[in-house]
Amino acid sequence: MINFITKMMQNYRKIIHIDMDCFYAAVERLDNNNLAGKAIVVGHDSDRGVVSTASYEARRYGVHSAQSIRMAKRLCPNLLIIEPRFERYKEISNKIHNIFHRYTDLIEPISIDEAFLDVTQNKKGIELASDIAKEIKASIHDELGLTASAGVSYCKLLAKIASDYNKPDGLCIIHPDNAIEFLDKLKVEDLWLVGHKTALELHSLGIFKVRQLRNQSLSTLSRLFGKRGQLFYDYARGIDDSPVEARNDRKSVSCESTFAQDLSLKSNVIIELYHITLELVNRLDKSDFSGHTLTLKVKYADFTQVTRSLTCATPLTSKDTILPLAKVLLQKVEINASHPIRLMGLGVSCCDDKPQNKLLSKPKQEEPQLPFAEY
Numbered sequence: 001m002i003n004f005i006t007k008m009m010q011n012y013r014k015i016i017h018i019d020m021d022c023f024y025a026a027v028e029r030l031d032n033n034n035l036a037g038k039a040i041v042v043g044h045d046s047d048r049g050v051v052s053t054a055s056y057e058a059r060r061y062g063v064h065s066a067q068s069i070r071m072a073k074r075l076c077p078n079l080l081i082i083e084p085r086f087e088r089y090k091e092i093s094n095k096i097h098n099i100f101h102r103y104t105d106l107i108e109p110i111s112i113d114e115a116f117l118d119v120t121q122n123k124k125g126i127e128l129a130s131d132i133a134k135e136i137k138a139s140i141h142d143e144l145g146l147t148a149s150a151g152v153s154y155c156k157l158l159a160k161i162a163s164d165y166n167k168p169d170g171l172c173i174i175h176p177d178n179a180i181e182f183l184d185k186l187k188v189e190d191l192w193l194v195g196h197k198t199a200l201e202l203h204s205l206g207i208f209k210v211r212q213l214r215n216q217s218l219s220t221l222s223r224l225f226g227k228r229g230q231l232f233y234d235y236a237r238g239i240d241d242s243p244v245e246a247r248n249d250r251k252s253v254s255c256e257s258t259f260a261q262d263l264s265l266k267s268n269v270i271i272e273l274y275h276i277t278l279e280l281v282n283r284l285d286k287s288d289f290s291g292h293t294l295t296l297k298v299k300y301a302d303f304t305q306v307t308r309s310l311t312c313a314t315p316l317t318s319k320d321t322i323l324p325l326a327k328v329l330l331q332k333v334e335i336n337a338s339h340p341i342r343l344m345g346l347g348v349s350c351c352d353d354k355p356q357n358k359l360l361s362k363p364k365q366e367e368p369q370l371p372f373a374e375y
């Protein structure tokens with residue numbers, strides 16, 4: 001029996017999830033000692049500016065990511081607003097990934113400050129994933145002057161939940177033997193795929209805790225949530241077989257702009273489209289990326305949003321190829337005074353059947369970037 005258990009244990013994967021603490025704000029503090037201990041946010045200081053992140057001092061006042069700067073100032077009168085410096089954040093993100101690569105190349109970036117690492121087989125032959133997590137945290141601290149939180153477990157779901165558990169500067173390990181006990185403490189909204197709407201649906205059925213979710217049969221969950229039902233059933237049991245997928249190839253490059261004033265005149269929208277195209281071409285060039293699918297995103301003043309895409313045979317790399325296609329996509333979008341436009345984004349992505357030959361021949365680390373993220 002003991003041999004059987006030992007064998008089972010050996011088959012468990014060892015996964016680490018790392019998430020930097022207050023990432024943009026921490027980098028700003030690193031570069032400016034005067035910001036130490038102060039309530040700061042990173043974002044554009046304008047009427048329409050949005051908080052990218054807030055220091056913990058600011059969070060105490062209720063300031064948080066995605067809030068308007070105006071509201072943040074109201075909540076925290078002494079708030080300092082720092083203009084974002086994305087190039088600097090990417091530079092630090094690359095250095096963090098260089099530290100990860102000392103242990104494994106099986107790294108899945110989730111965003112600029114967050115990644116999964118599969119260290120089951122690692123370059124240093126270290127047995128305990130928790131030892132690797134400690135070393136990574138120490139290197140990030142000693143070499144870069146920043147703190148990270150780490151979660152360690154046998155699957156991505158629990159590693160991610162663990163890294164959130166003791167933030168900031170946390171380390172939390174969920175051993176397979178303790179997984180169910182750990183899950184029992186959690187609310188359903190702590191699980192992946194349980195957003196606000198799903199949480200409300202579950203609450204209406206009297207299901208608030210993961211423990212209660214586990215009592216539901218697979219057929220009930222599948223009937224209520226379709227394909228997600230199976231996932232909820234598995235997650236409640238600590239089952240998540242999804243692999244850590246190393247991404248050497250970028251999936252997309254995009255950029256977007258929130259206008260100083262909402263636009264309803266087509267001529268103004270076309271001028272903005274021109275500027276966004278130039279910025280997109282600049283980003284494509286810098287990242288050595290080309291794709292075949294162009295996507296236009298339009299967000300209206302009432303925050304409704306539409307996207308329009310087209311795929312073409314020619315790689316989309318230059319203004320001369322992208323701008324005419326972007327205008328074609330714009331034709332498919334409503335523009336009028338009763339529905340003014342607040343934000344427009346343009347992105348190029350790869351088609352799944354067209355591999356990124358450029359990147360395959362010249363592997364390079366991905367700069368994690370969410371398509372169209374309002375960051």
Ligand code: TTP
Pocket residue numbers: 019020021022023024025051052053054065066111112113114167168374375
């Ligand atoms: P997060 O990891 O979500 O947040 P954080 O690192 O600032 O704080 P925490 O300690 O809770 O992890 O996001 C990483 C960075 O991404 C964040 O520093 C700024 C940026 N970001 C935005 O620009 N907009 C957003 O809405 C969010 C959530 C993050």
Ligand code: MG
Pocket residue numbers: 019020021022023113114
């Ligand atoms: Mg973070």
